[in-house]
Every structure is written in structure tokens, then in C-alpha cells.
Amino acid sequence: MAMNLRRRALVVVFLLVVTACSSGDDPLESSGATSTTVEVIEDSTTTTQAASTTVTTSGDDAPTELPGTVEAAAGFTLGLLNGEEIDEATYDAVFADAFRNELTFDDFVALLPQLTPLGPWTVDEVLVETETELAQKVDSADGSVSLVLELVIEPDDELQIDTLFLSPWFPPAEVESIDDGVAALQEQGALRMVIAETTDGVCTPIQSIDADQQAPLGSVFKLYVLKAIVTAVDSGEIAWDDLVEVRDELDSIPSGVTQDEEPGTELSVRELAERMIEISDNTATDHLIELVGRDAVIASMAATGHDDPSINEPFMTTREFTIIKFSGDDLVDRWLAADTAGRQAILDDEVSSMDLPPVDVIIELTDPVSVNEIEWFASPNDLCELLIDLSMDEAASEIMQLNPGGEDETSRWESIGFKGGSEPGVLVGAWIMTDESGRSYVLAASVSNEDQLVDETVLLPTMIAIRDLIDG
Secondary structure (H helix, E strand, O other), rough: OOOOOHOOOOOOOOOOOOOOOOOOOOOOOOOEEEEEEEOOOOOOOOOOOEEEEEEEEOOOOOOOOOOHHHHHHHHHHHHHHOOOOOOHHHHHHHHHHHHHHHHHHHHHHHHHHHHHOOOOEEEEEEEOOOEEEEEEEEEEEEEEEOEEEEEOOOOOOOOOEEEEHHHHHHOOOOOOOOOOOOOOHOOOOEEEEEEEEEOOEEEEEEEEOOOOOEEEEEHHHHHEEEEEEEHHHHOOOOOOHHHHHHHHHHHHOOOOHHOOOOOOOEHHHHHHHHHHHHHHHHHHHHHHHHHHHHHHHHHHHHOOOOOOOOHHHOOOOOHHHHHHHHHOHHHHHHHHHHHHHHHHHHHOHHHOOOOOOOOOHHHHOOOOOHHHHHHOEEEEHHHHHHHHHHHOOOOHHHHHHOOOOOOOOOOOOOOOEEEEEEEEOEEEEEEEOOOOOOEEEEEEEEEOOOOOOOOHHHHHHHHHHHHHHHHO
16 A cells, blocks of 8 residues: 655644543643653554664653664554553654644644544554654454554654554555446435546536535535635634634534634644644534634635525534534424524524534534535536645645545645545545646546435545546
């Protein structure tokens, strides 16, 4: 499996798409001296090999020894995923300045409890290994979840970690042609898709399937929120470095980390937007919707050529969506029976004062819930126009490239912008890619199934394979 970690932004990134619930005391709270030795399992079916790194801290002292190799850095990281403690002095010593500028110590330790309950994590396979770059497939204790752990260290005196990336692992799709991929997608549900070349800001379809039909978006709707932010920045209404105060009443469910921030914490508009796109942070999204207003998001749909923005009214936040959809059949039925004004009344009079449903309720669903009625909607053609629009804004383009939505194993693309979305019964991928010659392409695909859950381990790798087979 070939990977090019250097194509990924070096400073950021800790992507968690797995949601897990932890209970009891936070195992990552630490104080005073800690001494940690961690092991890396080179082959989960045979033996373990020590990672040859010991990090000792005492008070504010720096560690006496840093991970000296990328293998040792991976061993140190695996130890954290398995509940080893880390204090701020160790974090400052082990992770490079650029990484820590993007992810504070508090944010880092807030992420770990989403994964530690699934441990102990073990290394199943080494995917890439060089002197400074490493990618490993790691498996949860019960084998139900697999992730790709990617690390980069710089070959300098400090040998600190400056890239850490965790993403879901899926078996690669065996797709020989785009037509083969399309057939595999259609086996899972209703497919709406467009493959297009972008020329002078216009989508020129290469292949399309019901591309003018409105389709459920999942979190891909967040690209319209990003467009609303860009518009507000361009008009001078807000600035990327403006600070937004985190508010508990805007908390939503993961994915994301903003729901774990202390009330009153101030985050920049740019940081919230990056979280919204890169790790699909729901609470960050809702803070941005609150900042610019729902009408601004609907206006962003109209401005980028959405065929019928009114189908998204009243515009839901992720918190409202979660409450409406997963709080029981009575609320679902009343929402479906109401007109736009009636739905707005439900939001104002009921949903605004309701608690979020437990995450377990969503995780344990065995059937889709009104995926063609309670959702955000756009057609693949709408998304194509939106992706082109965002790609022409420097900040938005940079933000979309933080998460490429699947490694480019073919080295086909010079740049990849991406946003994905899913819920039970839905998976959506929206990519805009540029090759070495400067030609740009879009793949926007939505698969939905009203009757049964879709298999993301098939759909996402297949979409990625189609992306990398595109040739104008």
C-alpha cells in the first residue's frame, strides 16, 4: 500500500471519525512525575518489540529522552491511545511547535478518551515506513474498528512529531474501471453522482447519474456553511481571526472536539471552520451557523446555483437535526407532517429546550430514519458548482485540503479538496482535485438507502477508487 504522507499538511492533524463513550474518571488526568515506557506490536499474531523510548517528566521539566525514531514515536502514540498518561511538559517536548500551534494540549487530551475505551489498540500491519514517515494499521481490542495511524518526524536535533493523523481504515476496493465502481455503489442504494471537469469555473460533466436530483448530504452540507463564512468575510461582516465564544447551549454530538471545550473558551472563526471541515466538528458548525445566521447559509445555496434552496428550510443545525431525528418516532412523525412554518415552530417551541439523545441510540440503529425527508439536500450538480466556487477562495481552498478524504495511492493529484458526510443509510463524498497539468475535476456522489444501512467499508473505498480513475 503506497502512501505519500508529505502531501498532507504537516501541522495539523488528529482526525477521529470513531465515536466512543467513556465512563468514570478521565484516565488522562495527570500531575507530578510520570514515567512511561510503551511497546509497539510489530505483528499482532506473533511477538511484541519494545519501542525503545522512555519519557520521564517531573514537574515542569522536559522529558529526559525523546522518541529518537519514527518507530519510537509511533510506540509512544500507541501508548497514549491505550491510556498512558501525558502531561503538558511532555506534550510540549514530544510534539513540534507547528503541531502544538494547531492542537493545544487541552484539545489533544480531550480527543483521546474517544479512542481509549476501544483499546488496547494493537498494530496489525505496517503500511509505510521510512526514516521519518510511518503509517500503521491499528486495530481495536475486539477488532471492530481499524484505523490508520500516520506519523511524520523531522530529521533535526529535536526529532519531534510534527504530523499525527488518525483516519478510518477500510480494505481497498477492487475497482478496475469507473463503471465497475458505479455498479458497486448502486448495489448499496440510490446513487446520484457527477464526475466533471471544471473549466473556467464551469462544471463540464464527464459522467453523471441522476446528477440533477436532490440527494441527502449528511455533513457535506457544511460546505454551504463554509461558503456563508467566506461571503461574510468578503463583505467585512466578520474576519477569519475574529474570536467566537464557545457556548454550552450550542453543543452537539461528536464527531468533533468543540463540545468538550470549557464554556467561554474563545476560538477563531478560522479554527472553527477548519474543525468543521477537517474533522466534521458538529459543535463548531453550529457556532458558525449561529455567527452568520441560518438565512446566510440558505443564501449561500442560492448564490452557488443550488436548484432549490427552499427544500432546506427551516435550516437545521446539527444539534436540531440530531434531536429531531433520533429522539423518537413521535417527533419524527410530527416533523414529517408539518409544513415549513410548522417545522419552524417545532424548532422554536420544542427542540430548543430538549436534550440531545444519547450517542448510543444512534450507534445502535439497525435501520435508516427518514433519510429522504429529514436531511440537508443538494444535487451532485449543485455540489459541483459549490466546490468550484469555494476552490477559488484561498482560505476555503486551504481548509478543504486539510482532509483529502482518502489517500491518493496513485499520486494522481497535485491537490485534493474534500468533504464527506454520513448517517445511518447515507454516505456522501464531494471532492475537487487538480492534477499536475493544472486540470481540475469534481466527483460528487451520494448513496442513500431508505430500507437498510449502507456499508461504508464498501462505499468510501469505492468512491476513492473512482476518484483516482478519473481521466478527462
